[in-house]
Amino acid sequence: MGGAKIGPGFSQWRRGCTIPNTQSAKRQLRKSLRRRKRNDLRKSAIRYWRRHLQKLIEAGQVEEAMAAFSEFQKAVDKAAQRRAIHPNRAARLKARMARRLRPA
Template identity: 80%
Template structure:
């Protein structure tokens, strides 16, 4: 438990940041699952739109450092491979 005023303030800030980061990460999970379902169902037009939303969520999270930029690149590359098999 924080004792000083500044420690209490830091705790509040870290809880706010944690909540924001969790929302960003859950958006990534949501769009990834949507994309996987659409690809498996063969609905590629809708999957491409979902991929756009997925990329947006991943880029936003990486920009805000909720996830590492290399992880963002890896996630996008894997999903692009699933969407457009070579």
């Protein structure tokens, strides 16, 4: 079954979800989809820097790893500040990565 078409970006609506009836509900749905897209980008940045940093640590490139760790921290802090991830999760991610970086 195809999804209901209620506006731009809504053609792939999930089955079982209710379609908004009022204008304000449609607007809220559009806003939540935009927010979800932004949050996904923030989480994607965390995953990218995490993988990149792990590769640098395994390769023994300490200077590059320190620079990447700074970028990783920045991505995690931004995501936590915007509530894309929980602040405790941000702290845990940074602590674990710092622990991996310490022996290198």
